Amino acid sequence: MLLFTPGPTPVPQNVRNAMSDETMHHRTPEFEAIFEQTRKHLFNLFKSDEVVMLSSSGTGAMEAAVINLCHKTLLNVNSGKFGERFGKIAIAHGLGSVEIKNEWNTPVSVEAVVEAVKANSEIDAIAVQISESAGGLRHPVEELAKAVKKINPNIMIIADGITAVGVEKIDISNIDCLIAGSQKALMLPPGLSILGLSSLAIEKIGAGRGYYLNLASEIKNQKKNTTAYTAATTLIIGLLEVLKTIEKDGGIEKLYETTALRAKAVEASLEALGLHVYPAVPALSMTTIDDENASQIRKVLQEEFAVNVAGGQDHLNGKIFRINQMGLIPVYEMAWVVNSVELALAKLGHRVYDGTANKVFNEIYFKIGK
Numbered sequence: 001m002l003l004f005t006p007g008p009t010p011v012p013q014n015v016r017n018a019m020s021d022e023t024m025h026h027r028t029p030e031f032e033a034i035f036e037q038t039r040k041h042l043f044n045l046f047k048s049d050e051v052v053m054l055s056s057s058g059t060g061a062m063e064a065a066v067i068n069l070c071h072k073t074l075l076n077v078n079s080g081k082f083g084e085r086f087g088k089i090a091i092a093h094g095l096g097s098v099e100i101k102n103e104w105n106t107p108v109s110v111e112a113v114v115e116a117v118k119a120n121s122e123i124d125a126i127a128v129q130i131s132e133s134a135g136g137l138r139h140p141v142e143e144l145a146k147a148v149k150k151i152n153p154n155i156m157i158i159a160d161g162i163t164a165v166g167v168e169k170i171d172i173s174n175i176d177c178l179i180a181g182s183q184k185a186l187m188l189p190p191g192l193s194i195l196g197l198s199s200l201a202i203e204k205i206g207a208g209r210g211y212y213l214n215l216a217s218e219i220k221n222q223k224k225n226t227t228a229y230t231a232a233t234t235l236i237i238g239l240l241e242v243l244k245t246i247e248k249d250g251g252i253e254k255l256y257e258t259t260a261l262r263a264k265a266v267e268a269s270l271e272a273l274g275l276h277v278y279p280a281v282p283a284l285s286m287t288t289i290d291d292e293n294a295s296q297i298r299k300v301l302q303e304e305f306a307v308n309v310a311g312g313q314d315h316l317n318g319k320i321f322r323i324n325q326m327g328l329i330p331v332y333e334m335a336w337v338v339n340s341v342e343l344a345l346a347k348l349g350h351r352v353y354d355g356t357a358n359k360v361f362n363e364i365y366f367k368i369g370k
């Protein structure tokens, strides 16, 4: 079965092999050397002033960011489940909460964020997804961060890049905290999250807040290539292998280029089948199609063509399907996925098969005739 859900994503064979050795003790020079090397690679990927790894799924890093960087009121952008989660975290910790809510296909407007910030001087942090995975949309995070910093540079910008870090280049000039998670673009099993922090964020963190998620104690330890609590040794070994693999494969810039090209080719090939792309501004991390037959299409893809794509949650349950674009995806697998969608539509009697999907995909991906 081809796993094409936008998280979890498949773990490459060499990464699985790297993680299959005996468990290493985390308080050893041997592991500290691995930790140090991994940090170096992460600085290269995040381009931030500090990086911190946590043994938690992505939500742990979201919570760590909120409690350490927001001391008064959090403004969260809600165009889907993950954006909504930031607000729930703020409320759970007794922080003030202001939310800008939109339909799941609609990116937040920079003006709306600016207005909200101007209207409430208690807002000291903003949390937003770069790629909101619920509907596969891209928020204008860099633009909103720039506009907010012009009003007040001390407002912390928390950017959830769980389906963006490793997918596309992110301008972090105005971002104070950039979050990644292991099981999405980083091609690992779940259980590790990473935060890239600005020096302004480190200042605000001060002595830190919370206990397990106290970022001050993690920064202090991780600078010395160790962790406050037991490190997720196996996942960190896997992460180092992933980051080395990306490098061996031509580097991160090449991965960004390939991902963008593949996403474009998939989008065009599915549109050529008459399918409709759901988000107004699609993220590169996934291709999201809204279709009244989404459930049937997914079922045929899975049962007859061995392709596993994700559906939708909540009110989008049965209304969309999402095809992953994150990671080192072999092009022949993606070609099979778009071909399978065309076959499924034919099978369901929605469209006569004529090979359009693969034709369009190949023309764009391989630049045929260009």
Ligand SMILES: *Cc1c(COP(=O)(O)O)cnc(C)c1O
Pocket (backbone or CB within 6 Å): 007, 057, 058, 059, 060, 082, 129, 131, 132, 133, 160, 161, 162, 163, 181, 184, 190
């Ligand atoms: C998956 C995801 C999360 C949550 O991560 P968990 O690892 O499930 O805790 C947060 N934000 C985005 C954008 C995601 O895609």
